[in-house]
Amino acid sequence: MSTLLDVRDVSKRFTMGGLFGRKTIDAVMDANFSLSAENPEIFTIIGESGSGKTTLARMILGLEDPTSGEILFRGEKVDRHAGRAARLKFMSHVQPVFQNPFEAFNPLKQIERYLESTARRFLDTGDKAVIDRAMDEALQKVGLSLKEVRGRFPHEMSGGQLQRCAIARALIPNPPLLIADEPVSMVDASLRMSIVNLLKSLRDDLKVSVIYITHDLATAYYISNRLIIMQRGRIVEMGDARTVLDNPEHPYSRLLKASVLSTDDAGAGKLMTDAGMLDLATDSVGQAGRLVDRADGRSVRVYEGV
Amino acid sequence: MFSIFRDLVRYNVEFAIGLVLVGIMVVFAGLSFFSPIDPSLIYMTIPDQPPSAQFWFGTNSRGQDMFWQLSAAFKNSLQFGITVAVLSRIISITVGLAAGYIGGWVDRVLMFVNDIFVAVPIFPILVLFYFVLRNHMDSFTMALILACFGWPFDARLIRSVALGLKHREFTRHAVFAGMSTRKVLLEEHLPYVMPIVFATFMNNMLWSIGMEVTLAVLGFTNINNPTIGTVLYWANSHSAMVVGVWWWLVIPVILIVITFLGLFLLAMSMNEYIDPRSRLRRMGA
Amino acid sequence: MTRENEVILEVENLKAYYQMNYFGVSREVRAVDDITVTMRKNEVYGIAGESSSGKTSFIKVLAAAIRPPLRVVQGTVKYNFSNGPIDVAHATPEQIETVRWKHLSYIMQGSMSVLNPVRRIGKTFQDFAQRPLGLKGEAFEERVVNHLARLKLPPDVLRAYPHELSGGMRQRVTIGLATVCHPEFIIADEPTTALDVVVQKEVLQLIRDIQTEMGASVVFVTHDMSVHANVADRVGIIYAGRLVEEGPTRDMFFAPKHPYTAHLVASLPRIGDTQQRPALEGRPPNLADPPQGCRFHPRCPLAVDKCRKEVPPMEVVGPDHRTACWRWKDVEPLVNTTAPAGVMA
Numbered sequence: 001m002s003t004l005l006d007v008r009d010v011s012k013r014f015t016m017g018g019l020f021g022r023k024t025i026d027a028v029m030d031a032n033f034s035l036s037a038e039n040p041e042i043f044t045i046i047g048e049s050g051s052g053k054t055t056l057a058r059m060i061l062g063l064e065d066p067t068s069g070e071i072l073f074r075g076e077k078v079d080r081h082a083g084r085a086a087r088l089k090f091m092s093h094v095q096p097v098f099q100n101p102f103e104a105f106n107p108l109k110q111i112e113r114y115l116e117s118t119a120r121r122f123l124d125t126g127d128k129a130v131i132d133r134a135m136d137e138a139l140q141k142v143g144l145s146l147k148e149v150r151g152r153f154p155h156e157m158s159g160g161q162l163q164r165c166a167i168a169r170a171l172i173p174n175p176p177l178l179i180a181d182e183p184v185s186m187v188d189a190s191l192r193m194s195i196v197n198l199l200k201s202l203r204d205d206l207k208v209s210v211i212y213i214t215h216d217l218a219t220a221y222y223i224s225n226r227l228i229i230m231q232r233g234r235i236v237e238m239g240d241a242r243t244v245l246d247n248p249e250h251p252y253s254r255l256l257k258a259s260v261l262s263t264d265d266a267g268a269g270k271l272m273t274d275a276g277m278l279d280l281a282t283d284s285v286g287q288a289g290r291l292v293d294r295a296d297g298r299s300v301r302v303y304e305g306v
Numbered sequence: 307m308f309s310i311f312r313d314l315v316r317y318n319v320e321f322a323i324g325l326v327l328v329g330i331m332v333v334f335a336g337l338s339f340f341s342p343i344d345p346s347l348i349y350m351t352i353p354d355q356p357p358s359a360q361f362w363f364g365t366n367s368r369g370q371d372m373f374w375q376l377s378a379a380f381k382n383s384l385q386f387g388i389t390v391a392v393l394s395r396i397i398s399i400t401v402g403l404a405a406g407y408i409g410g411w412v413d414r415v416l417m418f419v420n421d422i423f424v425a426v427p428i429f430p431i432l433v434l435f436y437f438v439l440r441n442h443m444d445s446f447t448m449a450l451i452l453a454c455f456g457w458p459f460d461a462r463l464i465r466s467v468a469l470g471l472k473h474r475e476f477t478r479h480a481v482f483a484g485m486s487t488r489k490v491l492l493e494e495h496l497p498y499v500m501p502i503v504f505a506t507f508m509n510n511m512l513w514s515i516g517m518e519v520t521l522a523v524l525g526f527t528n529i530n531n532p533t534i535g536t537v538l539y540w541a542n543s544h545s546a547m548v549v550g551v552w553w554w555l556v557i558p559v560i561l562i563v564i565t566f567l568g569l570f571l572l573a574m575s576m577n578e579y580i581d582p583r584s585r586l587r588r589m590g591a
Numbered sequence: 592m593t594r595e596n597e598v599i600l601e602v603e604n605l606k607a608y609y610q611m612n613y614f615g616v617s618r619e620v621r622a623v624d625d626i627t628v629t630m631r632k633n634e635v636y637g638i639a640g641e642s643s644s645g646k647t648s649f650i651k652v653l654a655a656a657i658r659p660p661l662r663v664v665q666g667t668v669k670y671n672f673s674n675g676p677i678d679v680a681h682a683t684p685e686q687i688e689t690v691r692w693k694h695l696s697y698i699m700q701g702s703m704s705v706l707n708p709v710r711r712i713g714k715t716f717q718d719f720a721q722r723p724l725g726l727k728g729e730a731f732e733e734r735v736v737n738h739l740a741r742l743k744l745p746p747d748v749l750r751a752y753p754h755e756l757s758g759g760m761r762q763r764v765t766i767g768l769a770t771v772c773h774p775e776f777i778i779a780d781e782p783t784t785a786l787d788v789v790v791q792k793e794v795l796q797l798i799r800d801i802q803t804e805m806g807a808s809v810v811f812v813t814h815d816m817s818v819h820a821n822v823a824d825r826v827g828i829i830y831a832g833r834l835v836e837e838g839p840t841r842d843m844f845f846a847p848k849h850p851y852t853a854h855l856v857a858s859l860p861r862i863g864d865t866q867q868r869p870a871l872e873g874r875p876p877n878l879a880d881p882p883q884g885c886r887f888h889p890r891c892p893l894a895v896d897k898c899r900k901e902v903p904p905m906e907v908v909g910p911d912h913r914t915a916c917w918r919w920k921d922v923e924p925l926v927n928t929t930a931p932a933g934v935m936a
Contacts, residue, residue: 048787049758063478088484096482103475107586108497114483121484155586158874159642169483188641189814190851193858194870215788218860222868245862259788261795263859266820266844271796278789317612587611 003072004037004176004209005060010069012055028052028059029233030069032291037074037176040207042199044220044241046256047230053213056230057181060211061096062087073177092122095170097180101162101187105154111162112149115139115169122173138168141206142198160191167198171208178202181213196223217260221245229253232285239298249300251280314579321575327568331561335381343371345378345532354551364553367544376558379532380565386445386518386533387511393453394510395503398461403491403499405461406468407477417465423458431455432517436526445531448521452514460506464499471495501577508573512566534562598671599776599808600630600653605666605680607652610659620878622648622661624832627905632775635802635809637823637840639816639855641875645832647780650812654697654778655679655687670695672775693723696774698766698798700781705765706753712764713749716771723772738771741804742797759790763797770801777802777809784813795822816855820844825911828852831876831886834905838912848914848922850891857925869925885917893918 012028029052035043047053058064060071062078071078073094082090098104105111112135119134120126136146142164154162163183170178180199184192200223202208214220220227224241229252237250248254255277289303314321343350349369357364363372405416435451436443471477471494480490515534521527522535529536537558541547546554578584607623622645630636640646648661652668657680668680672694679687679695699705706715716735721727726734736746742763753761762782769777779798783791799822802809811822819826820840827837828851836849847853854871873890876882885903888894895918903915916922 048789091482091484096478098475098479100475104479106476106480106494108582109494114479117480117483117485117489161874166479169479188875189816189858190641190854190871191874192870193860193868194872196860197868197870218862221862222860222864255789257862259792260862261788261792261815261817261821263817263820263844263856263861266840271792271799271821 002037004035006034006072010066013067026233027055040203040209041225042210042223044212044224044227051230052233057179092173093175094177095175097183099182101159104166107154118169118172138171142168159187163195178210236301255281318575320571324568324571327564331565338377338381341374345375363557366554379537383534387515389449390452390514391507391510394456398457402461402464403468406465407472420458428455456510467499501581504577508569597632598629599632601669602628603667606664608664618879621832626834633806634824637819637826638812640829644829646829693772695776696769698769698779698782720771742767762794779811781813836914842912848908848919849916850893851887853925
């Protein structure tokens with residue numbers, strides 16, 4: 001079994017401030033996981049703001065260098081400073097889907113411009129017919145067509161449609177891996193499910209692995225195979241999505257689950273968060289602990305003396 | 307393109323007025339190509355004649371018909387101003403966009419050079435160039451020198467916009483769509499800095515023409531080449547106001563004011579039009 | 592109970608349009624198109640709608656922040672405050688000034704838009720609340736500190752700058768700012784959207800608590816239906832500038848009578864269910880050129896010919912429950928949810 005992506009002991013430390021009062025922030029600490037090349041899966045990274053999930057994604061995309069550790073894609077190191085040819089080759093295998101579809105397209109430019117550029121560059125062709133066919137095929141995969149998109153500007157489409165276009169663009173080089181950073185958080189509720197369902201079908205029908213970054217436990221449960229939960233840069237729990245979310249073990253995971261607003265009692269006005277749970281979850285911040293494997297396949301961070 | 311023009315004229319009063327003013331001056335300057343007399347020659351006509359049906363703008367103490375004299379002067383000065391503005395815009399766009407987007411040591415080096423140009427006093431340098439080059443100091447050479455000094459402030463402005471654009475998601479999207487740096491800068495970012503380019507284009511013309519006037523009035527240019535500056539130089543050296551040849555000074559000043567007012571109105575209304583925000587609103591976003 | 596039925600706000604046939612003219616391209620965006628709604632004292636009224644549904648414009652009118660190009664074309668927005676009724680759609684700025692902050696206040700989405708980054712929190716409190724409260728010096732300070740204590744904020748925050756506080760703290764400060772004068776009506780515009788889930792829950796609880804304590808009415812605007820489920824007494828759904836359904840929160844979730852509401856409710860996946868969630872296709876209409884008839888018909892699975900031609904009126908379909916749909920009798924909840932006892936099916 002070969003690995004598609006291997007994240008090995010990756011840490012990222014940012015240094016903030018100038019000459020005085022310099023302080024360091026550990027955005028990601030000792031992240032370890034790998035994706036298999038044979039079984040496409042949706043691998044979810046859950047965390048709140050400041051958990052390091054976006055930094056981790058940026059490192060996987062080669063937009064940021066890890067301070068220590070290394071990220072291997074098909075056995076080759078992801079390197080921000082590799083030459084342009086190497087970067088382009090990497091980009092044709094790993095493509096991002098951005099958070100805000102309205103921001104991901106230059107509002108002054110036509111949408112197809114991004115698709116066309118991708119096709120021209122990564123399919124390495126100047127043939128208009130080939131490019132058009134590639135664009136149309138990719139758009140068909142996300143339930144659109146070139147006819148609907150041609151000549152349109154971003155403001156003429158809904159957030160959901162734009163996000164599909166963005167996904168279609170990412171699919172043009174047939175990448176085995178997509179990195180989707182909060183792809184639905186800026187999409188309207190009524191259109192959100194269509195994007196989530198689309199990610200699911202990418203995995204099932206096109207065999208594309210997706211790293212899905214989110215703070216939303218519900219959609220994570222709905223589509224992911226495995227997940228990791230991050231708290232302040234550390235992975236606190238990792239394992240099969242359903243196993244973990246049905247019965248989270250780490251206090252922070254439990255707090256997250258308890259904080260999800262439920263609609264089961266709509267109108268009853270129940271909101272209380274258990275204060276003890278909150279304390280337990282915040283107690284673990286700053287402690288290193290270590291990840292321990294459990295019998296059901298998950299790993300949980302445990303702390304000495306707890 | 308034509309419809310944009312028509313819409314601007316029809317719906318924007320500032321643009322219409324600006325267009326009329328600049329139009330008048332351009333036509334006036336353009337007439338110099340059909341000038342019946344060489345404007346650099348002197349004593350071609352009766353000196354010191356007030357404006358009349360024969361000499362619309364009068365004649366000066368050097369025996370030149372002020373109408374044709376000023377027509378040539380404005381042609382030369384406008385040409386000069388536009389040359390400086392275009393050249394220095396090219397430098398400031400290139401430096402500003404590259405420094406802002408690429409960042410790192412490229413940014414540091416470019417901004418270091420930028421700051422040197424900001425700090426160096428330009429006037430003594432121009433005078434020095436005049437003394438070194440003397441007769442080789444034609445108006446194009448001077449335009450080149452001014453262009454070399456006219457970009458740094460605007461490059462900084464453009465860089466600050468580019469810095470903001472660098473972190474917008476569409477920039478990263480463009481990179482992952484395989485666009486080259488040049489393409490990102492020219493096609494994705496340039497439209498956002500165009501308003502600055504337009505506004506500073508106008509300022510830059512004003513600055514360079516003003517610079518030329520200052521140098522000419524002091525006699526540090528080729529004073530036989532008619533420009534707004536040299537017209538004023540000769541008027542001053544013949545004490546035009548003292549001897550009562552007021553039209554020698556007043557008419558050029560009125561024409562200069564018209565030119566700059568027109569340019570200002572045009573730049574302002576164009577700016578509003580090409581501003582990405584107003585463009586988006588017109589597009590219906 | 593009598594107090595609960597007193598009306599604090601009556602909005603009648605409100606139409607507010609954006610009228611724009613750019614270089615000959617003139618557009619009229621009907622952001623709020625004929626909305627009639629009443630809100631009662633001591634209730635939390637949730638307003639849900641997607642981006643560009645007109646909910647933000649509606650809120651601007653309620654908050655008496657009507658600035659060109661937005662214009663009230665028709666209708667009234669009448670508040671019954673303790674110092675007398677006022678129609679903010681047609682009041683003078685001076686009249687609005689008499690109710691602002693003291694009777695009518697807001698909690699905004701980005702706390703940074705209210706809190707001046709270079710001023711200490713205490714100074715901001717003075718700017719906003721000193722005049723409406725009519726207190727000075729120590730008396731004012733005492734009032735503010737007491738109020739903050741209720742929000743579980745230490746008095747030290749008054750000496751802090753906004754950037755020194757966490758996002759959740761800042762949002763609590765803005766809630767404090769909005770409630771320190773004990774207003775009768777609070778407009779909360781997406782107050783928790785930018786917050787993490789753990790903090791969001793605390794902040795929602797806080798808004799709910801302070802509302803009950805003061806007996807104020809709150810209009811709570813968010814696109815997130817799960818928030819409405821937990822804070823609102825009644826929910827109104829806005830689609831393409833119109834109110835399409837309004838009812839008690841439970842009915843809206845368990846027995847929606849408008850297909851759009853049904854979709855919104857169904858589009859919330861929950862932890863533990865894996866059944867395929869239905870997705871709504873199409874896009875919200877352009878308010879400059881809305882579809883004929885019912886504005887939802889191009890995306891509606893139940894649409895018939897009538898829906899394409901005639902605008903459905905608001906019909907009463909249950910206690911406190913109104914909907915604007917020709918086929919409301921055929922609307923079924925899209926996901927199997929077991930309704931708790933006592934809910935009309």
